[in-house]
Each structure stands twice: as C-alpha cells, then as structure tokens.
Amino acid sequence: MKILIDVLGADKGVGEIVKGAISALDKINYTPIFVGPEDEIKKYLPESIKGKYEIINANDLITNNDKPTTAIRRKKDSSMVMAFHALKDNKADGMISTGSTGALLAGASLIIGRIENVDRAAITLIFPGLESNTVILDVGANLDINPELLVQFAKMGSSYAKVLFDIDKPKVGLLNIGTEEAKGNEQVKAAYELLKNSDINFAGNVEPFNLLNNNVDVIVTDGFVGNIALKSVEGTSKIILNLFNEAVMTDMSSKIGGLLIKPALKKELSKLDLNSTGAAPLLGSKKPVFKAHGSSNAKQIEAGLVQMKKFIDQDVINDIKNLMGGK
C-alpha cells in the first residue's frame, strides 16, 4: 500500500511530518510517497529506510490565506495539488495532508470527485470521550445544508465508525438542543424524521452537554453548528486549564498541590485529547483523503497513518458507495 504524504503546510515543519511517516513504518506495512521539496525531505530520511519510500518533488505551498478553489486550480506545483493528481492517477491508495482544510475539500471535489449520490463531502472529527470516542460530522465544510444531507452524513459516518470502532451497527445521534423528538429548529426536526425512517441505527438527539460523554458512535450536524460546538468545547477546555495553572501559581501551598496532582490530572485529561486520534477522513471523496491538524506532531501523523491503513484495508469507501446506492 502506498500513501501520499503532503509534507508542506504543517506548523512544526517538514521534518516533523517525515518523522511521523517514518515511525509509522514500524507499525504498518506501507510505502510513504513524500510530496514536497525533495532536498529538504531528504535531510530527514535516515539511511536505514532507503528503498522504502518515494518522493514527488513539489516546491509550491497552498496556505490558509489562499482562496481554496483558486489555489487548487492555479497552484499546479503545490505539494497538495501534486498529491491529488498522483492519487487520481492511481499512483497511491490515499493521501494525508496538514494543509488548508478548504483547499483539501476543494481538491477532493475538483480533482478526485465525490462518491455517487453524495451531494457534499464532509469534514469528520473523532471526538474524544470519557467512555468511548465518537465520529462527528460535519465540523466545518458545509455551512448551509438541508435535512437530506444530514442523512447522507449519517450513512457515511456509520461506514467509517464500523471500521474505526470495530462494531457492526454504529449508533447515530443528531446534535440538538434537547433530547425530545420535538426539540430543535426546522432543519433538525426534519432530519429527525428522515433519520428515524432510514436504515441507519438512529439513537435520537444528543445534547451538547454530552459531546464528551455520550453513548453514540456517530453524531451528525451541519458544519456551522458542528464547528461552533467543537470550538466551544476546545475554548472552554483551554480556559479551564489556564485557570488551573493560574491557581497553581497562587501561593506556596497551591504550588506544591499542583506538583502533587499533576501526574494524575494529566492522565485523566488525556482522555479528552482532541488530537490523540491523529487525523480524520473527508467523507464523500471517491478516494481516501485524510486531514491532519495543522499543529500535528510526529506522533499524531503516525496515528493518522495507522488509521488510514485500516480505512483503506477495510475499504470504507466501497462500503459508503453501497450504502449510498451508487456504483
């Protein structure tokens, strides 16, 4: 199996991405195809892996400031566009990138294309949970949608959750402001009806209180609301942890207290690490395209690649095709 690794666009630089891809070689059987500036990539490749990788030289970079569709159309020499074309031309089985989410979505749509009967590709996130993780989609790609699209998201999310969590019939929840059937705005109420009558294992509404502690495997929402919820959770966690650090600095006894409790607290908080899962697929794309966080470190890239391998091995995309009734 070959996986294209777009090495440009990561906050921590090319070296970190290459390092992650190399350490994944110890975990999974695959050939990385690094896409980016050849000379720089080579600096990070040890002798020991000679012959175990390929490089596609690409010197241009799509940034978060570029307009996504324009960048995909014009920046032909960018690492992301070169990776997309290699994927399209069957030179690899999938690609992963830490680059601009908008550009990645545009490329998946314009160069790779969508699965039949999928109207829009969705950005997925694996939400960490106290008891178990949850696939949530969409978290930012589709801001104005219709209830039918939420059903498509539910189907695609189910396919993915089956493989990710090794379960048969993933439970799907609808993000809403209350658990009762009659709750919500017109869009979610209509989606509730459609989901209830679909062949999805629909478990009803999920309240944002329970984003981090729910009993479903998949949560569907529109990209606007999903992004608002995600950023509310992230912002709150960060602020509370800052308050904890402030509290530690208050006086001598709180400093000692902080030192004593830190190891246990770190362990508990690791349950909620939003980045622990490495990367997540753009669901709806005809071929595997994974988005890793811009701030990813080597460990997260490695985790992302391990996940991708499973996604490709178990042919999630074909499962989505079947569920969507396409070919």
Next chain:
Amino acid sequence: MKILIDVLGADKGVGEIVKGAISALDKINYTPIFVGPEDEIKKYLPESIKGKYEIINANDLITNNDKPTTAIRRKKDSSMVMAFHALKDNKADGMISTGSTGALLAGASLIIGRIENVDRAAITLIFPGLESNTVILDVGANLDINPELLVQFAKMGSSYAKVLFDIDKPKVGLLNIGTEEAKGNEQVKAAYELLKNSDINFAGNVEPFNLLNNNVDVIVTDGFVGNIALKSVEGTSKIILNLFNEAVMTDMSSKIGGLLIKPALKKELSKLDLNSTGAAPLLGSKKPVFKAHGSSNAKQIEAGLVQMKKFIDQDVINDIKNLMGGK
C-alpha cells in the same frame, strides 16, 4: 417598587426562593409580591418583615412538561399566569420566575405583549468571562430566525448592556465560526452586513473559542446556535471538573495535592460561574420579565432581584422602545 416573585417551579423549593427575596430586602429598596401557595409561603416569612411584602395566592404550577402556550391559556390559577396578570394590571413593576422558559416566553408574548417593532422576544444570558461579562442572546427562544432579527437582538442587547455594565456604547459581536467578514453561513453573513451598516457599535465576529474570554459586551446569535454553544461550554466545564475530582482520588499524593490546591482553584473557577449573575431578562417584552435558573439558590435569586431593580430603575425597556423606533 414592587416585584412579583413566582415561587413555584424551582428545584430547591419555595423556601429557597422566599429566602432569596427576603435577603434582597437588605440590598435594595423594594416590595416583594410572592405569588404561590399562601400557606406555604408564610412558613418562610419571619416576623421581622411583616408589612414589607404582599402575597397573591396561587396553587397551580406550570411544569416543564406542559406545552407552553396551552399552559399559559389554560392554567389560569398557576403562579406564573397569576403573576403575569398582576404585571399586566400594573400591580407591580416586574416579575421574576424560575419556571418553564417556554411558558415564560409564551406568557410574555400572549399576556404582556412585545415592544413595537420587536418581532420576537429573546432569552438573554449573562456569560461570565475572565476579564468581563457578556450579554448573549438569543440562547434558546428563537430557533429559526432571519438576519433582521439578529439586528433587533443587537439593539435590545445593547440597551441592556448599557445599564448592566454602566457603559455608553456597548460593543456587539456576532457569534461565528471565524473572525473574518466572509466567514459563516448565509444567515450570519447577511447579518454581518446589516450590523455593519446599522447604528450599533458592531465589533465583528466572535469565535466560540472566545465565549469566555472576549472583548465585546454583547454577543448575538440565533437561539439554536446560542443554546448549542452554551450547553457545549457548560458540559465541557462540568466534565473537566469531574476529571479533576477523579484525579484527586487517584492516590495519596494526589489527594494531598487536591487539598492544597482547592482553595486557589475554587477562587479561579468562580470567575466562570454561569449562575453568579442570578437571572436575565426576556428582552422584547413590554414589561420587565426575568428568568432565573430552575436550580437557583437564595443567593442567585437575591442577585437576580438586585439586577432587576437596576433594569427597572434605569428603564431599559423605554430605551429599547426608542432604539426600535416604536412608541
């Protein structure tokens, strides 16, 4: 000044509400009119405040399970409906209730009526912040709205923030998934344009990351998104605090650490206490109607009454009338 106090519907019972109203007598000059079962209310009234209160006997209760409009129309002997009618008949200057939010909204609309040119009343919340508090609306009343309504919310929120924070020109932010002007779904993009061209002191988009740490005085959003954000923040805080408590219980050294850091941590976290502000008005109602949290304790009821006094004294409603160009 007379304030109607609906004593039914609170999680902590009638006694807690009465206690809060009595302790407010030491802070503000007002006459409480307790609305609820007279015999029970009297149990909690000390000799010392004889002559300083009134009672309207009401024995029925509107619950969260009642359909709001139906309950307001049919439960004529409920404490909430009786309070609404007393308010309408000018027997008091305002009312406060811990009861069903939906019923309170329905009553404000059906019995009291809305300010001219206000299409829908909004539920307000005072969001605690690290640096300063923020008025956020709507947090759950209006789930399907249009951009024009967000401008009405901005005007009403500004009127309230002026009095609440003692400032001249409150800064208004729009809850959105990014700070750039072009971000968001169609609704918020249209609202951005309208707000930019209005006479509101518009400060642009506010991301959910910054709900608890922003530099605006008012945040406007539709009731669905506002409720999702609010509950995401609440749920995350609660889960992280639970993890902290779990961490404390890990071993002897973390237990000691927990004891040592607790006082400082409690102080830091009090900055984010969502209930510290007591109660918030339904903006758009022709007369002052305040909603207190169902779980309110006496201290919160007291804080809510102190706030109401200011709201009534400074005639926020008249200010909203002027801003809305009504009469």
